[in-house]
Amino acid sequence: xxxxxxxxxxxxxxxxMGMIRENEPIAIISxxxxxxxxxxxxxxxxxxxNYYADHSGKIDLILNKTNQFVTEILQxxxxxxxxxxxxxxxxxxxxxxxxVDTPYLPPYFQKEFRHIILVDHHLEAENNREDxxxxxxxxxxxxxxxxxxxxxxxxxxEMIGQLWKYLEVKITIPPLKKSMDESLISQLxxxxxxxxxxxxxxxxxxxxPILDFLIGKGADLPTARKLSIRDIPSDVKxxxxxxxxxxxxxxxxxxxIVLITxxxxxxxxxxxxxxxxxxxxxxCISKRKKKTFRLxxxxxxxxxxSNTFHLGKFMxxxxxxxxxxxxxxxxxxxxxxQNYPQDLKKQIINELKKELNNSLL
Numbered sequence: 001x002x003x004x005x006x007x008x009x010x011x012x013x014x015x016x017m018g019m020i021r022e023n024e025p026i027a028i029i030s031x032x033x034x035x036x037x038x039x040x041x042x043x044x045x046x047x048x049x050n051y052y053a054d055h056s057g058k059i060d061l062i063l064n065k066t067n068q069f070v071t072e073i074l075q076x077x078x079x080x081x082x083x084x085x086x087x088x089x090x091x092x093x094x095x096x097x098x099x100v101d102t103p104y105l106p107p108y109f110q111k112e113f114r115h116i117i118l119v120d121h122h123l124e125a126e127n128n129r130e131d132x133x134x135x136x137x138x139x140x141x142x143x144x145x146x147x148x149x150x151x152x153x154x155x156x157x158e159m160i161g162q163l164w165k166y167l168e169v170k171i172t173i174p175p176l177k178k179s180m181d182e183s184l185i186s187q188l189x190x191x192x193x194x195x196x197x198x199x200x201x202x203x204x205x206x207x208x209p210i211l212d213f214l215i216g217k218g219a220d221l222p223t224a225r226k227l228s229i230r231d232i233p234s235d236v237k238x239x240x241x242x243x244x245x246x247x248x249x250x251x252x253x254x255x256x257i258v259l260i261t262x263x264x265x266x267x268x269x270x271x272x273x274x275x276x277x278x279x280x281x282x283x284c285i286s287k288r289k290k291k292t293f294r295l296x297x298x299x300x301x302x303x304x305x306s307n308t309f310h311l312g313k314f315m316x317x318x319x320x321x322x323x324x325x326x327x328x329x330x331x332x333x334x335x336x337x338q339n340y341p342q343d344l345k346k347q348i349i350n351e352l353k354k355e356l357n358n359s360l361l
Contacts, residue, residue: 001153001206003162009119009148010166016117016145017053020096025058027094031102034063037155038101039070040192041119044160045098047185052171060094073227101156103149103327118147121156122312122327151312151329154202157192161210183218190219191227201301202331236266243270243284244277251349253356256280256303260345262287267296275300283348293340299331307356314355318348
């Protein structure tokens with residue numbers, strides 16, 4: 001993670017908090033089907049604003065949809081009804097919109113607002129965009145007050161943890177503002193980090209001081225690990241099995257084994273299962289309505305460390321070809337495309353061969 005970049009953003013963010021109008025309504029949102037990282041990061045921002053901003057207006061945390069695991073976690077912590085609202089409960093226009101863990105504005109939120117603040121750790125892909133920090137075409141760029149996009153961070157929770165750590169030193173919290181449960185939010189941020197980094201597999205050394213900070217705020221590592229482990233639901237197990245059965249003949253590109261399959265749901269889980277079988281690159285396709293499709297990919301750790309190939313950037317190029325959008329990291333990425341072609345697998349392999357030839361260390 002780029003600590004300098006996050007700290008610079010923290011400076012802008014602290015300036016923003018000083019600019020907030022007294023009764024200015026603020027909305028904090030994430031992507032649909034919000035995972036634990038997105039939910040925890042949004043909650044972290046909610047805590048930061050309630051702690052540090054001199055603001056008496058309404059701050060709404062809007063998580064329109066969360067996956068089942070996140071829903072259970074939030075309900076267990078009695079957070080869903082307490083501070084989180086759904087799309088159907090939105091009753092007012094917001095002056096400021098804070099978006100975490102996605103560079104895309106959800107379709108249900110096409111509203112007017114003065115400012116946008118973005119915190120994300122994905123590569124934002126838009127057709128023919130050369131600068132990965134350019135968000136034109138995704139968000140109204142003229143409305144972006146400040147942003148930080150760091151694809152080297154393994155999770156958005158990690159970035160929010162660093163933001164909180166930085167502000168803790170820079171800003172004195174009035175005693176009356178300490179009304180939220182620090183330990184609860186720090187626990188969720190710790191879980192978000194563990195979940196999105198696969199138990200710190202994809203984290204850098206810079207995450208260690210953040211973990212120490214969160215633990216100092218009341219998070220507990222053994223508890224976070226325990227809560228992050230859950231039994232795999234039957235529908236996910238079935239999707240994994242179907243995905244393995246539907247794999248065509250393994251494709252060998254140089255020394256790398258590539259598997260491509262198709263299922264109707266749980267594409268990420270299927271890809272992860274295929275990596276467990278020994279493949280180096282796993283691709284999972286799911287057809288959607290009106291000839292649209294979704295493509296999810298995962299790379300093994302050995303593959304990631306052996307060349308410069310970046311799945312997130314590869315998906316950006318496929319998104320241009322198939323008139324879609326994408327996002328991701330070096331070892332995990334996804335895209336949505338238009339006009340599902342019958343030779344999609346062949347096109348993926350052809351593009352893959354081109355990229356791999358240019359990515360050998």
